[in-house]
Amino acid sequence: MDLLRVVVLGMTLVSARAGVVPAAPLAAFPAPAAYAAFPAPFTAPVAAPVAVTKLDYADAYPQYQFAYTVQDALTGDSKAQEETRDGGVVKGSYSLIEPDGVRRTVNYYADPVNGFNAVVQRDVPVVKAFPAAPLLKAAPISAYAV
Incomplete structure (x- = not known):
């Protein structure tokens, strides 16, 4: 006790x-x-109201551009991305190799009027042709007779 x-x-x-x-x-x-x-019930603490201030951005017309690529021969990782922004318009693309070996490329465009739009493209993989194996001829049936 x-x-x-x-x-x-x-x-x-x-x-x-x-x-x-x-x-x-x-x-x-x-x-x-x-x-x-039990004498006192548990009560949740009351949060004090927080004053929200409006942020003023110094750059009224933002612009940027970036790009990167990854080509790792050890792991087979292959991907790339590039993007540009000019005011309210953003354009870019990215690509990667999917698990089945096909490269997927996404080209996108976004602006305040049309919103975000993307076009996805899958490249057709290159299939390597192997020469056919030579056919074997079976021995005549008389060769198997006892």
Whole structure:
């Protein structure tokens, strides 16, 4: 029973310190037989309102351009991306090798009037032709006779 009182006291002190349950003296806790009528319900802390400020951007006409490629012969990873922005218009593309070996290329364009538009293209994989194996002729049936 003493361990239970220590645990309850510790939880109450931690909660009171966090501002969740008001601190109560040890004498306010009921006897172990009366724990069903725990005195104080737990309440969630109330968050203070936060003032929102409007940000002013220095660049009224943003422009940027970037590109990268990855060609890793060890893992077979092959991908690329490029994008440009001129004011509210963004143009770009990216490509990658899918698990089946086909290169997928996505060309996209976005602006405030038309929104985001993308065109997906899958390149046809190059199939290597192997020469046919020579046909084997079966021995005549008379060769198998006993």
